[in-house]
Amino acid sequence: xxxxxxxxxxxxxxxxxxxxxxxxxxxxxxxxxxxxxxxxxxxxxxxxxxxxxxxxxxxxxxxxxxxxxxxxxxxxxxxxxxxxxxxxxxxxxxxxxxxxxxxxxxxxxxxxxxxxxxxxxxxxxxxxxxxxxxxxxxxxxxxxxxxxxxxxxxxxxxxxxxxxxxxxxxxxxxxxxxxxxxxxxxxxxxxxxxxxxxxxxxxxxxxxxxxxxxxxxxxxxxxxxxxxxxxxxxxxxxxxxxxxxxxxxxxxxxxxxxxxxxxxxxxxxxxxxxxxxxxxxxxxxxxxxxxxxxxxxxxxxxxxxx
Numbered sequence: 001x002x003x004x005x006x007x008x009x010x011x012x013x014x015x016x017x018x019x020x021x022x023x024x025x026x027x028x029x030x031x032x033x034x035x036x037x038x039x040x041x042x043x044x045x046x047x048x049x050x051x052x053x054x055x056x057x058x059x060x061x062x063x064x065x066x067x068x069x070x071x072x073x074x075x076x077x078x079x080x081x082x083x084x085x086x087x088x089x090x091x092x093x094x095x096x097x098x099x100x101x102x103x104x105x106x107x108x109x110x111x112x113x114x115x116x117x118x119x120x121x122x123x124x125x126x127x128x129x130x131x132x133x134x135x136x137x138x139x140x141x142x143x144x145x146x147x148x149x150x151x152x153x154x155x156x157x158x159x160x161x162x163x164x165x166x167x168x169x170x171x172x173x174x175x176x177x178x179x180x181x182x183x184x185x186x187x188x189x190x191x192x193x194x195x196x197x198x199x200x201x202x203x204x205x206x207x208x209x210x211x212x213x214x215x216x217x218x219x220x221x222x223x224x225x226x227x228x229x230x231x232x233x234x235x236x237x238x239x240x241x242x243x244x245x246x247x248x249x250x251x252x253x254x255x256x257x258x259x260x261x262x263x264x265x266x267x268x269x270x271x272x273x274x275x276x277x278x279x280x281x282x283x284x285x286x287x288x289x290x291x292x293x294x295x296x297x298x299x300x301x302x303x304x305x306x
Contacts, residue, residue, distance in 0.1 A: 003111055004093030006032045006086040008079055011048035015230055016098045017055050023096070024061050026104045031064040032089065034082030037071040045072070065089065076196070076204040084162070087155035092118065094152045099230050102128055102150045106226035110152045113220055118154060124161070124217035125208075126152040128226035139223045144183070144212055146219035148205045150227045157217070164211040169197040184213050 005028045009016045023031065033056060038045030056066060067085045069078060083095060092114045096102060106128045117123040123142070128150030168176055177190035189210060195201040212219060 001027045001107060001111075002030050003028070003107060003114075004030045004032065004086070004090040006034065006082065006093060006095050007098060008034050008036075008082045008095065009052060009098040010036045010078070011038070011045045011052075012098055013048055013051040013055060016052050018230060019096060019098055019101065020055065020059070022101050026102075026107055028107070029062045030090075030093075031059075031062050032067070032086050032093075033064050034067040034078075034085060035069060036073055036075075036078035036082075037069045039072045075202050079204045080162075083158060087158050090155065092152065092154040094150070095148075096150055100128075100150045101228045101230055103226040106150065109222075114152060114154070117220070121157075121160075122217055123220060124153065124157045124212050124215065125219040127219050127221045128152075130222050130225050140220050141223060142218035143221040144216075144218060145209045146205075146212060147221065148208065149229050151219075160215060160217075161208055161211040164214055165196075165207050168193050168210065168214065179214070180210075181213050181216070184210070 005023060007016070007019060007023070035049065035052060038049050056064065067082065069081065072078075073081060079097075086093060086095070094102075094107070094110055110126055113126050117126075125146040127143075127147040129147035168179065171179060171193075173187075173190055173194055176193045177185065177187060180186070180189055192201065192206050193210065196207055211217075
């Protein structure tokens with residue numbers, strides 16, 4: 001399989017190897033690997049990096065291109081830099097973090113969608129993850145948000161995202177708020193933009209979902225799930241140590257042809273509201289906005305990252 005795939009890794013050799021073996025089983029041959037650097041004076045990170053490099057050096061089923069970040073950048077910058085590096089080499093591809101086990105069906109559908117929608121600027125990404133259904137009824141929908149536990153996009157869409165983030169971060173708090181589309185207009189979202197600008201946000205995917213919304217772009221999302229997150233419940237996980245993993249339950253008929261892609265507004269309202277809530281992009285009530293502002297002010301004054 002010649003579809004380009006990027007693994008983003010850090011300090012988890014066991015999980016990294018599981019992801020790598022899954023890609024080998026699927027038949028991926030066009031492989032890119034980016035590793036964040038060890039944290040300062042963290043000997044466990046140094047040991048883990050050496051172990052991962054040893055795993056990479058023993059790959060005998062393809063010749064991966066490897067990007068070694070010398071110093072620790074943290075989750076947000078390391079992921080952004082890794083994806084930008086990936087798209088300096090390819091026009092489109094799949095992004096696979098080091099705790100995401102993807103179903104083979106996702107790769108075959110991505111091969112189709114990445115070519116079918118390559119010139120459609122209204123589609124910004126393709127997601128492998130959707131915890132909103134058991135897969136019954138099997139279809140895809142166009143969501144204004146992307147679920148980033150395994151996903152794919154195009155180099156020009158990634159550039160559009162970076163340009164959008166840069167423009168939003170050039171605005172002050174109120175200007176950013178006024179520029180947000182109505183369905184996510186919130187002081188909390190404006191604060192996320194401000195926090196990422198000042199390096200107070202450890203996650204990178206908030207920005208990507210904001211740019212999806214601001215650019216009025218959509219993510220092709222399965223009405224089911226292609227992924228198991230093996231990092232969920234692990235104490236060394238960055239954001240999923242207290243979460244349960246979804247299971248890959250997207251059972252696809254081999255005779256179905258291509259699934260229809262429907263607009264999100266064709267989904268039931270409860271489903272659409274759940275998606276917004278899970279992406280932390282739902283509009284808040286007046287009192288919710290007040291609580292959010294107070295929390296933001298506290299974190300800004302105390303210098304707390306979230």
